[in-house]
Amino acid sequence: MSTPLNDDEYDQLDELLLAIGPQSMDVSALEGLLTALVIGPVEVAQGAWLPLVWGGAQGSPEAQALVLRHHAYMQTWMQKDPASFEPIYECGGNWTAEAWCAGFMAGIQLAADAWAPLRAQQPALLVPFTAPVNAARVAPSVIQINAFFHVPQAKAAKVGRNDPCPCGSGQKFKKCCG
Numbered sequence: 820m821s822t823p824l825n826d827d828e829y830d831q832l833d834e835l836l837l838a839i840g841p842q843s844m845d846v847s848a849l850e851g852l853l854t855a856l857v858i859g860p861v862e863v864a865q866g867a868w869l870p871l872v873w874g875g876a877q878g879s880p881e882a883q884a885l886v887l888r889h890h891a892y893m894q895t896w897m898q899k900d901p902a903s904f905e906p907i908y909e910c911g912g913n914w915t916a917e918a919w920c921a922g923f924m925a926g927i928q929l930a931a932d933a934w935a936p937l938r939a940q941q942p943a944l945l946v947p948f949t950a951p952v953n954a955a956r957v958a959p960s961v962i963q964i965n966a967f968f969h970v971p972q973a974k975a976a977k978v979g980r981n982d983p984c985p986c987g988s989g990q991k992f993k994k995c996c997g
Contacts, residue, residue, distance in 0.1 A: 821888075821891040821894070822888070822892060823896075824888065828885055831885065832882060833846045835878070836849070836872075836878075839873055839874065839877075839882070842873075842874030843872065843876060844874065845918055846912075847907055848922035850919060850922065851918070851919035851923035851925075852871060853889060853890050854893060854897075854922075854926070855922070855926025855929075858961060858968060859930055860930065860936070860968045861933040863926075865887075868926070869886070871925055901962055901966070904962055905958055906958060908954070916952045917952050920948040920957065924949070927945075937967055941963070941967060943996040944960045944967070944996065948960070979992065980993040984996050
């Protein structure tokens with residue numbers, strides 16, 4: 820269940836979502852949503868997020884199977900190797916950073932209260948996901964958000980004011996995410 824979708828399955832999922840209608844998510848928005856759910860602070864019930872994927876319509880059993888498999892893979896990936904995270908829009912195709920970020924923000928809204936500590940303590944980590952989208956900063960922010968919620972604070976390395984920002988911008992921490 821936690822094996823990644825292959826290119827043909829992504830194409831199939833894109834076609835299945837498109838067949839539902841314009842209200843459904845595309846693969847890019849879906850992955851943004853799933854990423855927020857996986858790296859977020861609380862588990863959101865499948866019954867709360869799956870209707871967002873279909874946009875109020877009904878998804879086919881094939882589409883649901885592919886969506887759930889991709890969700891399971893995202894969980895495994897972000898638990899085992901979060902530093903290798905790469906959003907799907909970086910892989911080519913017709914997927915966009917804007918759709919990915921819209922899906923990500925929809926995922927945050929499903930558990931808005933649980934995301935409040937991040938908004939209060941590290942608001943800069945959410946900036947790349949809002950218009951205008953900063954596609955180059957999405958992956959580093961996802962990695963840092965995952966660490967914020969899932970790495971015990973005793974293990975998290977403290978970043979000094981004058982150290983390079985861990986988001987990868989090349990700026991000093993105090994001028995970037997600090």
